[in-house]
Amino acid sequence: MLQLNEVRWQAILDTARDAIICIDRTGNVSLFNRAAEQIFGYTADDVVGQNVRMLMPEPYRAEHDGYLSNYHTTGVPQAIGRIREVQAQRKGGEIFPIELSVSEARVGDQLLYSAIIRDTSERRAMEVDLAEARRVAEQRERLADIGAITARIVHDLGNPLAGLSMQAQLIQRRVSRDPERPSRDLAAPAERIVAEVRRLDGLIKDFLDFARQQRLDLRTIELPSMLQRLWDLWQPVAAARDITLELAIAPDVPPLTADEDKLRRVLDNLVKNAVEAIDQGPGRVEVRARRAPTDRVRIDVSDSGPGIPESVEMFRLFETTKRDGSGLGLSIAKQIVLAHGGLIGFERHQPNGTTFYVELPVRAVAV
Amino acid sequence: MPSRCNAIRIVVVDDDMSFRSGLAANLADDGHAVSEYGDPQDVPPDVIRTADIVLTDFQMGAINGLTFADRVHALHPEAAIVLTTAYWTVEIETAVAARPFLQLCRKPVDYDELHALVHELAPHR
Numbered sequence: 001m002l003q004l005n006e007v008r009w010q011a012i013l014d015t016a017r018d019a020i021i022c023i024d025r026t027g028n029v030s031l032f033n034r035a036a037e038q039i040f041g042y043t044a045d046d047v048v049g050q051n052v053r054m055l056m057p058e059p060y061r062a063e064h065d066g067y068l069s070n071y072h073t074t075g076v077p078q079a080i081g082r083i084r085e086v087q088a089q090r091k092g093g094e095i096f097p098i099e100l101s102v103s104e105a106r107v108g109d110q111l112l113y114s115a116i117i118r119d120t121s122e123r124r125a126m127e128v129d130l131a132e133a134r135r136v137a138e139q140r141e142r143l144a145d146i147g148a149i150t151a152r153i154v155h156d157l158g159n160p161l162a163g164l165s166m167q168a169q170l171i172q173r174r175v176s177r178d179p180e181r182p183s184r185d186l187a188a189p190a191e192r193i194v195a196e197v198r199r200l201d202g203l204i205k206d207f208l209d210f211a212r213q214q215r216l217d218l219r220t221i222e223l224p225s226m227l228q229r230l231w232d233l234w235q236p237v238a239a240a241r242d243i244t245l246e247l248a249i250a251p252d253v254p255p256l257t258a259d260e261d262k263l264r265r266v267l268d269n270l271v272k273n274a275v276e277a278i279d280q281g282p283g284r285v286e287v288r289a290r291r292a293p294t295d296r297v298r299i300d301v302s303d304s305g306p307g308i309p310e311s312v313e314m315f316r317l318f319e320t321t322k323r324d325g326s327g328l329g330l331s332i333a334k335q336i337v338l339a340h341g342g343l344i345g346f347e348r349h350q351p352n353g354t355t356f357y358v359e360l361p362v363r364a365v366a367v
Numbered sequence: 368m369p370s371r372c373n374a375i376r377i378v379v380v381d382d383d384m385s386f387r388s389g390l391a392a393n394l395a396d397d398g399h400a401v402s403e404y405g406d407p408q409d410v411p412p413d414v415i416r417t418a419d420i421v422l423t424d425f426q427m428g429a430i431n432g433l434t435f436a437d438r439v440h441a442l443h444p445e446a447a448i449v450l451t452t453a454y455w456t457v458e459i460e461t462a463v464a465a466r467p468f469l470q471l472c473r474k475p476v477d478y479d480e481l482h483a484l485v486h487e488l489a490p491h492r
Contacts, residue, residue, distance in 0.1 A: 158453025159426075162474035163385025169478045170389045173396065189389060196385045 019117040024110065027051045027068055031114070039119045041091030057089040080104055080113075088117065096121040145317045149207070152318055160200050167192045206328045216259040216339055218364055223256055223289055223297065224249045226264065231287065234271050242281030245271075250290035256297055257363045258340055266333040266344075270301040270356045273329065276322060277305030277354065295362045296342075302355040307348055314346060333358075340364040375489045378414060379403040380435065381424040381451070386474070390422065393478050394485070407435040416443045419489045422481075425452035425459060433462050440468050447488035451476060 013020055019036035023029050029052050032044040040047075040055055047054070053061045067078050079102040088098045099118040106112070167189040174181055231247045238245040256263075267287075274285040283304045292298040313319050315334045318327035330344075337344040342360035349355065377399050381387040384405065391403040404410045407423065407430055415421065421439050425432035436448045450463060453474040463471045470488070472481060 158474055159383045159424075160385065162451075162453055162476060163383050163387075163389060165475035166386050166389030166393070166478065170393050170396070173393060173478070177396070189392070192385050192388065 019119070020114065021047075021052065021055075021117065022112055022114045023052045024112060025068065025072065027053065027064060030112070036117070039090070039117065040088070046091075055088055057087055057095045060086060061089075077104075085120070088119075097124050148317050153207075156203060157200065160196050164193055164196050167196070206332075216262065216364065218257050218259055220255050220257055221260045221263070223253050223299075226260065227267070227287060227289060227299075230264070230267055230271060233268075234275065234285075238275050238281075238285060241275065241279065241283075243275055243278050243283045243285055244281075245275075246284065246286040248286065248288045250288075252291045253289050253297060254291065254362050256360060258360060259336075259364075262336045263340070263360075266336050266358060267299065267301070269329045269333050270358070273356070274301050274303035274305070274354075277303045279305070292359055296359050297362060299358045299360075300355050301357075302349075302353060304353045307352045307354055308346070315344070374398055374400040375485060376400045376417060376419045377402075377485065378410060378418045378421045379423075380405075380407050380410060380421065380427070380432075382406065382427045383424065386424075386451075386476075390476070390478070390481075394482075397482060399485075407432075407438075412442055415439050415446065418443065418446050420485055421446055421448045423448065423450055425450055426454055433459075433466075436466065436469055440466070444468070449481075449484065449488070 013031075013033040016033060016035050019039045020031065020033040021029060021036055022031035029047050029050055032042070032047045036047075037043055042055075053064050056064060071077055071080075079100060081103070083099050083101045086098060086100050087095050088100075089095050097120045099120055100115060102113055102115045104111070104113055170189045171186050174185055227247055227249060231245060235245050271285065271287065278285070284302075285304075286300070286302045288300045288302075290298055308314060308321065312321055315330050316327075317331045319330075320327035334344050337358055337360070340360050341364055342358060344356070344358050346354055346356045377394055379387055379391045379394070379401060380403075381390070382405050387403050387405065391401045394401045402414055407427060418439075421436075423432045423435055423439075427435075432450050432452070436450060439446055439448055446468075447470070448468055449470045449472050450459075451472045451474050452459060455473060460471065463469050470484065472484065
C-alpha cells in the first residue's frame with residue numbers, strides 16, 4: 001500500500017508541468033521534480049542537498065536566508081499562502097520570470113516547505129509581443145486617422161472655399177462694374193460669406209476637439225441628477241418626433257469621479273444619435289444606468305431605430321450614417337471615454353434597434 | 368450688357384448653396400439665362416433639353432456629377448457640360464477624359480476663366 005502510494009506520488013511529481021521543489025527549514029533542497037529539471041537546467045542530483053539560493057538571482061539570493069529566519073522567529077510569512085511573481089535563475093545564468101506559490105508542511109517533527117513554480121517567460125514574451133502589436137495597431141490607426149483627416153479637409157474645406165471665392169468674386173465684379181451700385185446688391189453675397197465662414201469655423205472647432213489632448217477635469221459627480229438634466233433637454237425633442245424617452249437609474253449607482261462636461265458631451269451625443277436613428281416615431285429611447293462589476297458604472301442608451309449596417313465602423317473617424325453627419329461625434333466620445341479609463345461600444349438587437357454603452361470606472365484616474 | 372436673345376442658357380447644379388448662388392448671380396449679371404438646382408434629380412428634362420451649357424458639381428448626395436452628366440448627354444447631346452470639383456482624383460480625370468462632351472474645372476473657380484470657357488463652348492450665341 002505504501003509502495004503504491006509512493007509510485008502514485010512519483011507519477012504525479014514526474015508528470016506535473018510546474019516545477020515542484022521542497023526545501024527544509026535551512027533552505028536545503030530535498031525534492032526537485034522532472035519539470036524543475038527542465039525549467040532550471042539542473043538535474044535533481046545537482047540540486048538536492050544544496051541550498052535553494054542557487055536557483056535565485058540577486059536580490060532574492062542574498063535575502064532568502066533572512067526570509068526563512070524572519071519567518072521562524074516572527075511567524076509572518078512573505079511567500080507562503082499566495083502566488084507571487086518573482087524571478088528565478090537557470091543553470092546557464094539566465095534570469096526568467098516565475099509564478100511562485102509556497103506552502104508549509106510538517107512531516108513528523110520536520111518542517112518542510114514546498115514550492116510550485118511556473119515558468120512565465122513565454123507568457124511574458126507573448127504579453128510583450130501583444131503590447132507591441134497593440135502599439136503598432138494604434139499607430140497605424142493614428143496614421144489612418146491623419147490620412148482621413150487630410151482627405152476630409154481637402155473635401156470639406158474645398159467646397160466652402162469655392163463658395164466663398166465665388167461670392168467674393170460676385171461682390172468684386174459688381175463693385176468694379178458699377179461703383180455706385182446700391183449696397184443691397186452686395187448684402188446677400190456678403191451675408192453668405194459671413195455664414196459660410198461661421199460654418200467653416202464650426203468645422204475647425206470639431207477638428208480641434210478631436211485633435212486636442214483630452215485633459216480631464218475630474219470631480220465627483222452625481223450621475224442621477226446629470227442624467228435627469230439630459231432627459232430634460234432631450235425629452236421635448238423626442239416628444240416632437242413621437243419618441244418615448246425613458247430614464248432608469250438603479251438605486252445602487254455610486255457617485256462617479258469624472259469630467260462632468262466631457263461625460264455630458266458623450267451622453268448627449270449618444271442620446272442625440274439614438275433620437276436621430278429613429279428620426280420619426282413611434283419609437284423608444286431608453287437611458288439606463290447601473291453599477292457594473294469591478295467598481296464600474298455602466299450607462300446604456302438604447303434605441304428602437306433601424307440599426308447599424310454591418311459595414312459601418314461606428315467609432316472610426318468621419319464614419320457616419322447621417323446625411324449631414326460630420327462623423328466626429330462618436331470618435332470624440334470614444335476619446336473621452338478612453339481618457340477616463342472606460343470603454344464604449346454598441347450591441348445590435350434583433351430584428352432592429354441598437355444599444356450604445358459606456359462603462360466607466362467609479363474613480364477615473366487621468367491617463 | 369448683352370441683349371436677352373443672345374443670352375446663353377445655362378443650368379447650374381451644385382449642392383453647395385454658396386457656390387451655386389454666387390456663380391448663378393455672376394452669370395446672370397453677365398446677361399445669361401441661368402437656372403440653378405441644388406439636387407440633380409430636381410432638374411426637369413425640359414430644362415436640360417433647352418440648355419446650352421450645364422455646369423455641375425461632382426460630389427452631390429445621391430447621384431454624382433458624372434452620372435448626371437451622362438444623363439444630360441443622353442437627353443441632349445448638343446449641350447456642353449462642365450464638371451466643377453474641389454475633389455481631384457485620377458479616377459475623375461480619366462472618367463472625364465473618356466467623355467469628349469465633358470470639361471473639367473477645378474474649384475475654387477476663377478469666374479473670368481469659367482466665363483471665357485462658357486463663351487468658347489457656346490460660340491454660336
